[in-house]
Amino acid sequence: MKKILLALMMTALLGCQDDVSQAPHTAKAPQADVNKIKAHITFLADDLLEGRDTGSHGHEIASLYIASQFAQLDLKPAGDDGNYMQRASFRQAFLEQESPKLVLKTAEGEQSLDYPKEYLTGASTVYEYAAVSGQLVFAGYGIVAPELQHDDYANIDVKGKVVVVLSGKPKSFPSEEGAHFASRSEKNRHAVEQGAIGMITISTPLAEKVRPYQNLLSYIHTPSVRWLDKEGNPSNVYPQLKDSAYFSQEAAAKLFANAPMSLEQIYAELEEDKSPAGFDLPVSIDMSKTSTHNLISSPNVAAVLPGSDPDLKNEFVVYSAHSDHIGISKSVAKDKINNGAMDNATGTSMLIETARMMSEGPAPKRSVLFLAVTGEEKGLLGADYFAHNPTVPIQNIVADVNLDMPVLTYEFSDIIAFGANHSDLQQTVSEAAQKAGLTLSPDPMPEQAIFTRSDHYAFVKQGVPSVFVVPGWTSTDPNVDGGKIFTQFLHTNYHKPSDDMNQEFNWKAAKKFAEVNLQIGTTIANQAERPKWNDGDFFGKTFGIKN
Numbered sequence: 001m002k003k004i005l006l007a008l009m010m011t012a013l014l015g016c017q018d019d020v021s022q023a024p025h026t027a028k029a030p031q032a033d034v035n036k037i038k039a040h041i042t043f044l045a046d047d048l049l050e051g052r053d054t055g056s057h058g059h060e061i062a063s064l065y066i067a068s069q070f071a072q073l074d075l076k077p078a079g080d081d082g083n084y085m086q087r088a089s090f091r092q093a094f095l096e097q098e099s100p101k102l103v104l105k106t107a108e109g110e111q112s113l114d115y116p117k118e119y120l121t122g123a124s125t126v127y128e129y130a131a132v133s134g135q136l137v138f139a140g141y142g143i144v145a146p147e148l149q150h151d152d153y154a155n156i157d158v159k160g161k162v163v164v165v166l167s168g169k170p171k172s173f174p175s176e177e178g179a180h181f182a183s184r185s186e187k188n189r190h191a192v193e194q195g196a197i198g199m200i201t202i203s204t205p206l207a208e209k210v211r212p213y214q215n216l217l218s219y220i221h222t223p224s225v226r227w228l229d230k231e232g233n234p235s236n237v238y239p240q241l242k243d244s245a246y247f248s249q250e251a252a253a254k255l256f257a258n259a260p261m262s263l264e265q266i267y268a269e270l271e272e273d274k275s276p277a278g279f280d281l282p283v284s285i286d287m288s289k290t291s292t293h294n295l296i297s298s299p300n301v302a303a304v305l306p307g308s309d310p311d312l313k314n315e316f317v318v319y320s321a322h323s324d325h326i327g328i329s330k331s332v333a334k335d336k337i338n339n340g341a342m343d344n345a346t347g348t349s350m351l352i353e354t355a356r357m358m359s360e361g362p363a364p365k366r367s368v369l370f371l372a373v374t375g376e377e378k379g380l381l382g383a384d385y386f387a388h389n390p391t392v393p394i395q396n397i398v399a400d401v402n403l404d405m406p407v408l409t410y411e412f413s414d415i416i417a418f419g420a421n422h423s424d425l426q427q428t429v430s431e432a433a434q435k436a437g438l439t440l441s442p443d444p445m446p447e448q449a450i451f452t453r454s455d456h457y458a459f460v461k462q463g464v465p466s467v468f469v470v471p472g473w474t475s476t477d478p479n480v481d482g483g484k485i486f487t488q489f490l491h492t493n494y495h496k497p498s499d500d501m502n503q504e505f506n507w508k509a510a511k512k513f514a515e516v517n518l519q520i521g522t523t524i525a526n527q528a529e530r531p532k533w534n535d536g537d538f539f540g541k542t543f544g545i546k547n
């Protein structure tokens, strides 16, 4: 209470000094403190934290640091049992690199494929020994999307068989909805519903352009990770699919040698954006592999600033930012530590600074929950765990404002709000941007479907309208091209040891970014009505409005 009064008095005083002619009773918006932001990033991106990998000692230190910051601000613990930490268990699965075996059987005989030269397979989080045998059936993209009049399983029977599906989605699909339908979990779910027992995904010319097979080879040692429920069962898995693999174009061609269509003909149809219909393949498969399982634990950190309105304080605006990164590289390079300064020490520092600014200003009407999540780099796992095991009722979470990898190296004059166009958050964010002296620009890369690729998406899947804001690509300096800087960051430093404090941070940009995010959350927390999905919006309809 004292702190709030003091802050109000300070603001009033500063306001007077500034300009006496200004409206005397409007409290000035809190200012972000550059030294604090810088200190948080410097700590979180230090080599001592060894890249903050999920389950690592370094990430535990990062989490303790965040909890300690929340405690200093006198925020209410919102983790487990009165703690700031919400600890989750995870299964980490490593593929035994010598173990994968795969044999194709045709009328002509048997043929073994070479791992990892011709096909890839990930560690299984379900089976330590995974094996499947069965007839192959081609099932187009393996997508069922009634909203888009698309059903790849319409005229085929895959019961007890192994489905062969094209990677990706039809070009004509809208990018964000398409990203949902083309996701691994949606494809797995539909295959299982149809009774399939295994899945082969085949590369396409488009997939080769976006993610060349050669590049995927550098991830073969990466473990698969899933959060475990109270009974110790892994989440988001499909045990009915006994095994799966990803085929290079050359390997895939072998499946279609004596089929009704050759792979070349299929690729030609994709070129014209036709979706080839499914058919039985004259091939059966035997494949198997061994994985080793590890149990790890890792925390989310959660704290609440209670709202001031007697009714609205039962509703929550969530700010989320992932505190984990990818740890230490296996490379022979001298610097092996992936410090994750931009990804996502910046977002985490914004989370802490937003909490400070909010707790020192007048309390907003709704409560605000600050959530640092683990396991983002492993597949949005910490956020998904929280969204399934929320420490406040999920139907009372009115919105998620996500902070992930703002590239803070130039002074921006606009912001991009991924996903805002799906709900009336568009209006909120636009007003908040205006108040902060910024403009709101449309998504400059809709084809990337960013809306489905960071932690807020775990909330979207539970029906919560969400937005993910990053600095826009327009700079206050006409000689600076923000789009170019962002793309350069992706090529040079993203997920590399060079994403560290040697990058040239623009602290003015950091301050501006913290303040606009404060404005967004404050506006949501104070507005009369909670955010709503747009009428007929795909995500609102698909994931249900749980309020």
Ligand SMILES: [Zn+2]
Pocket (backbone or CB within 6 Å): 343, 377, 495
């Ligand atoms: Zn990342």
